[in-house]
């Protein structure tokens with residue numbers, strides 16, 4: 175899937191969400207994160223690896239959609255370490271894109287608040303502390319997983 179295909183795929187997903195009556199700024203559903211529950215997500219998909227992270231339900235929905243619609247179709251051997259590492263890296267890429275989109279959103283919100291004359295954080299529509307906790311959990315999980323995968327493909 176190239177960049178154009180990925181763009182079109184996401185446009186179709188956005189349209190499907192709108193047709194269901196969901197009013198989303200993005201497919202990540204950031205506006206729901208504060209009240210979303212958390213779900214366990216297998217970064218590589220369960221059959222390709224055990225790395226699991228707790229994430230907001232809305233984020234999980236989009237990561238799952240990407241795994242199913244945007245990642246390479248399934249290979250013949252889900253125990254192949256190269257396939258498993260490849261799947262993990264695609265899952266990681268999606269998470270990093272989510273974080274980049276989130277940070278851009280926060281940055282723009284802070285600048286907009288500054289333009290309104292604010293000098294301190296007040297109520298925003300999502301919590302920076304949640305993001306920081308999430309990034310900490312992600313960092314811990316990814317470090318352990320990358321070490322394991324590096325060992326597997328080196329054997």
Ligand SMILES: [Zn+2]
Nearest residue numbers: 214215216238
């Ligand atoms: Zn998942």
